[in-house]
Amino acid sequence: MNNQLTIAEITELISSEMFTKVELENLKLDERKGVQKVINKYEKKLLLKAQQQENFNRMLVFENRQYDLGNRTVAGIDEAGRGPLAGPVVAAAVILKKDFYLPGLNDSKQLSKQMRESFFAIIKEEAISYGVGVIDNNQIDEINIYEATKRAMKSAIQQLNPIPDHLLIDAVPLDNLPCTSESITKGDQKSISIAAASVLAKVTRDKMMEEFHTKYPIYNFASNMGYGTKEHLNAIDLNGVSPYHRKSFAPVRDAISG
Incomplete structure (x- = not known):
C-alpha cells in the first residue's frame, strides 16, 4: 500500500484514521522521511491521548x-x-x-x-x-x-x-x-x-476584570487580573485606588493611609 500512495495521501489516511493495524505496520516500513514524520506525529498524538485518559481517570x-x-x-x-x-x-x-x-x-x-x-x-x-x-x-x-x-x-x-x-x-x-x-x-x-x-x-472572574479594565485601564486589570504585580502597585502609588480595589488588603490600605 505504501508504495502506491503519495505522502499527501498517507497524511490524509492517517488523519482520518481509516486504516487497519496491518496497514499501519506496513507504513512504518516506508523509508520516506515524509512518511516517517507523519507516523511519528500520529504516534505522539496517540500517546498524548492515552496520557490524558489516564490523568482524567486518576481525577475521578x-x-x-x-x-x-x-x-x-x-x-x-x-x-x-x-x-x-x-x-x-x-x-x-x-x-x-x-x-x-x-x-x-x-x-x-x-x-x-x-x-x-x-x-x-x-x-x-x-x-x-x-x-x-x-x-x-x-x-x-x-x-x-x-x-x-x-x-x-x-x-x-x-x-x-x-x-x-x-x-x-x-x-x-x-x-x-x-x-x-x-x-x-x-x-x-x-x-x-x-x-x-x-x-x-476563573473564566467568569477574568471576564469581569477585563470589563473593569475598560473603565480603569491605568491599572491594567486585563493583564494582572487584580493581582499585586509591580506594575499594578506602581499604578496604585501614582493614581490612588479605583472603586474595585480591596481597601482591607495591606498594599491598598497603605496607599490610602499614605
Missing part, C-alpha cells in the same frame, strides 16, 4: 468513590480571586454527568486562556447543573476574604438543581450544607468536578 477517584456508595450526583466547588488586590472573589459549583469526558481538563491555572475559554463553554453546555457566586470587593472589605469566599461558594451551591448528593470542595471546609461534603487540599488537581468548577470560576 473521589467521584467514583461516591458513585460506589450509591450517590448519583456529585458537585465540585472551587473559587478564583482570593489573593488579588482588586475585584471580586468568584466561586463556582458544577455537577457533571457520570460519563462526562473532556481530555486535558485540569486545574484552570494550568490551562492556557484559549483552553480555559473553550472548556468553559463545553462545561456549561454539558453539565447537569452549575452555579456561580460572586462577592464584590466592598463585601470582601466588610467580612474579610475568607468569609467572602465561603459566602460565594454557598451562593454557587444554592443555584444547583438538583441538590447534589455529595460536595467535593477545594480546600475550604463549609458547614450547614444540604448534603454530605468533603474538603480536598489541592482539589482542583485531584478531582475532575473541582477542576471543572475552577474553570467556570
Whole structure:
C-alpha cells in the first residue's frame, strides 16, 4: 500500500484514521522521511491521548468513590480571586454527568486562556447543573476574604438543581450544607468536578476584570487580573485606588493611609 500512495495521501489516511493495524505496520516500513514524520506525529498524538485518559481517570477517584456508595450526583466547588488586590472573589459549583469526558481538563491555572475559554463553554453546555457566586470587593472589605469566599461558594451551591448528593470542595471546609461534603487540599488537581468548577470560576472572574479594565485601564486589570504585580502597585502609588480595589488588603490600605 505504501508504495502506491503519495505522502499527501498517507497524511490524509492517517488523519482520518481509516486504516487497519496491518496497514499501519506496513507504513512504518516506508523509508520516506515524509512518511516517517507523519507516523511519528500520529504516534505522539496517540500517546498524548492515552496520557490524558489516564490523568482524567486518576481525577475521578473521589467521584467514583461516591458513585460506589450509591450517590448519583456529585458537585465540585472551587473559587478564583482570593489573593488579588482588586475585584471580586468568584466561586463556582458544577455537577457533571457520570460519563462526562473532556481530555486535558485540569486545574484552570494550568490551562492556557484559549483552553480555559473553550472548556468553559463545553462545561456549561454539558453539565447537569452549575452555579456561580460572586462577592464584590466592598463585601470582601466588610467580612474579610475568607468569609467572602465561603459566602460565594454557598451562593454557587444554592443555584444547583438538583441538590447534589455529595460536595467535593477545594480546600475550604463549609458547614450547614444540604448534603454530605468533603474538603480536598489541592482539589482542583485531584478531582475532575473541582477542576471543572475552577474553570467556570476563573473564566467568569477574568471576564469581569477585563470589563473593569475598560473603565480603569491605568491599572491594567486585563493583564494582572487584580493581582499585586509591580506594575499594578506602581499604578496604585501614582493614581490612588479605583472603586474595585480591596481597601482591607495591606498594599491598598497603605496607599490610602499614605
